[in-house]
Amino acid sequence: MKETPRYVLALDQGTTSSRAILFNKAGGIVSVAQKEFKQLFPSPGQVEHDASEIWSSQLGVAAEAVAKAGAKGTDIAAIGITNQRETTIVWDRHTGKPVYNAIVWQDRRTASFCDELKAAGHEPLIRGKTGLVIDAYFSATKVKWILDNVAGAREKAAKGLLAFGTVDAWLVWNLTEGKVHATDVTNASRTMLFNIHTLEWDKELLDLFGIPESMLPEVRQSSEIISETAPSIFSVTIPIAGIAGDQHAALFGQMCTSAGMVKNTYGTGCFMLMNIGEQPILSENNLVTTIAWKINGKVEYALEGSIFIAGAVVQWLRDGLGIIRSSSEVEALATKVAHNDGVYLVPAFAGLGAPHWEQHARGTLVGMTRGTTAAHIARAALESIAYQTMEVLKAMEADAGISIKELRVDGGATNNNLLMQFQADILHTKVIRPKVTETTAMGAAYLAGLATGFWKSKEEIATQWEVDHSFTPGGNREEIARWIKGWGNAVKAVKAWAKL
Numbered sequence: 001m002k003e004t005p006r007y008v009l010a011l012d013q014g015t016t017s018s019r020a021i022l023f024n025k026a027g028g029i030v031s032v033a034q035k036e037f038k039q040l041f042p043s044p045g046q047v048e049h050d051a052s053e054i055w056s057s058q059l060g061v062a063a064e065a066v067a068k069a070g071a072k073g074t075d076i077a078a079i080g081i082t083n084q085r086e087t088t089i090v091w092d093r094h095t096g097k098p099v100y101n102a103i104v105w106q107d108r109r110t111a112s113f114c115d116e117l118k119a120a121g122h123e124p125l126i127r128g129k130t131g132l133v134i135d136a137y138f139s140a141t142k143v144k145w146i147l148d149n150v151a152g153a154r155e156k157a158a159k160g161l162l163a164f165g166t167v168d169a170w171l172v173w174n175l176t177e178g179k180v181h182a183t184d185v186t187n188a189s190r191t192m193l194f195n196i197h198t199l200e201w202d203k204e205l206l207d208l209f210g211i212p213e214s215m216l217p218e219v220r221q222s223s224e225i226i227s228e229t230a231p232s233i234f235s236v237t238i239p240i241a242g243i244a245g246d247q248h249a250a251l252f253g254q255m256c257t258s259a260g261m262v263k264n265t266y267g268t269g270c271f272m273l274m275n276i277g278e279q280p281i282l283s284e285n286n287l288v289t290t291i292a293w294k295i296n297g298k299v300e301y302a303l304e305g306s307i308f309i310a311g312a313v314v315q316w317l318r319d320g321l322g323i324i325r326s327s328s329e330v331e332a333l334a335t336k337v338a339h340n341d342g343v344y345l346v347p348a349f350a351g352l353g354a355p356h357w358e359q360h361a362r363g364t365l366v367g368m369t370r371g372t373t374a375a376h377i378a379r380a381a382l383e384s385i386a387y388q389t390m391e392v393l394k395a396m397e398a399d400a401g402i403s404i405k406e407l408r409v410d411g412g413a414t415n416n417n418l419l420m421q422f423q424a425d426i427l428h429t430k431v432i433r434p435k436v437t438e439t440t441a442m443g444a445a446y447l448a449g450l451a452t453g454f455w456k457s458k459e460e461i462a463t464q465w466e467v468d469h470s471f472t473p474g475g476n477r478e479e480i481a482r483w484i485k486g487w488g489n490a491v492k493a494v495k496a497w498a499k500l
């Protein structure tokens with residue numbers, strides 16, 4: 001008799017590591033495997049990944065997670081893919097080899113070209129069609145850069161020999177051994193080439209960037225059987241049944257499934273998304289409009305505030321500055337001082353994202369005195385994550401015309417109680433941490449499990465979401481207002497420098 005599969009496998013391909021998690025029917029984590037991979041910084045402002053390493057590390061952790069659980073391919077009902085978004089890979093359709101390294105979402109090499117697009121007045125067109133602001137963050141200018149700078153690429157692309165994809169499409173291509181070239185609506189909505197109203201690649205934008213349509217993947221729903229894995233991968237074929245960009249997957253994993261619900265994920269960056277329902281409202285406060293997901297033919301939209309550096313600032317304290325040996329030491333170091341004593345760190349290492357969108361900003365430390373210590377810098381680094389989140393939440397409240405009553409949080413840094421309490425204090429909003437903070441992977445698993453009947457409905461899934469801790473805002477409002485003003489001044493200084 002055929003056994004009923006017990007698990008769903010989530011592949012979570014992030015900016016600094018590839019992870020694989022097996023979930024059981026109760027939404028519990030059965031096994032996790034994770035591998036960091038190389039970050040390449042060819043020159044200041046440039047960030048690349050080796051696309052082959054993205055694939056090999058992802059495949060390796062998938063096998064490891066399955067083995068750790070003592071499972072086999074037949075135990076897996078479906079695979080859900082979630083990924084770092086915008087990161088751009090162009091490969092040869094015949095050899096399957098990338099023609100250049102993956103250009104990572106944080107990469108700023110196309111900032112000047114983006115300035116030219118703005119100066120030429122393209123902002124309203126691009127914003128209207130894609131919901132995005134013009135910024136080097138999104139994929140379009142990165143694809144153009146590869147076509148312009150890799151010898152022979154433009155000619156090959158014109159002949160239909162090259163494929164472009166965000167990381168999800170690259171994984172699907174490899175999981176199917178080149179049979180399927182597909183992405184989902186959420187990832188497509190981050191390319192600056194996808195019309196979020198018609199749900200099609202936009203010909204006018206493709207012309208503007210000089211990108212042949214033949215390079216683009218087919219766009220599928222976030223929850224549907226996209227294909228089966230090639231038999232050689234897991235020795236059986238497994239349906240790939242869900243794809244979503246990591247932030248969209250986290251919104252789903254947090255069960256923010258009604259309009260007005262908001263989550264913030266603390267990863268390499270911080271990404272706050274608010275479900276806005278079935279109409280793509282454009283932000284008036286420098287947020288972007290994005291597709292939350294498409295399930296059963298129904299599209300829902302979200303407003304997003306993207307913060308480029310959050311958890312990465314702690315990595316920088318470890319690897320760049322060397323004041324901690326491991327990221328977990330940051331809380332202990334930061335609590336050596338009771339407050340920041342006027343020291344602010346604006347970690348604009350990759351420019352400033354929402355709500356400032358200042359591509360040329362760079363990291364800045366202000367307010368130091370002779371008494372400033374490593375503890376102050378660690379504290380300022382942690383606080384910067386919370387202040388940036390506050391700016392985005394305020395923009396979201398202004399767009400939505402409501403005061404947000406609770407913020408659901410997830411991601412690695414949410415284990416840091418000092419940060420979460422500080423976050424609640426400065427937001428003056430309840431911050432809610434769920435029991436499972438792996439909501440990105442969980443969201444991908446849910447999307448895949450829904451498409452294959454592993455879970456029957458959103459309602460069934462919603463019963464699995466549980467609160468671990470609710471951080472209630474406290475502190476002295478006047479004092480907090482002074483701190484917030486200090487942060488505002490630090491950001492002003494960064495923006496003024498960027499204009500020099």
Ligand code: G3P
Nearest residue numbers: 014015084085267268269
């Ligand atoms: O937009 C970039 C985002 O998707 C990256 O997420 O979790 O890898 O920092 P993360």
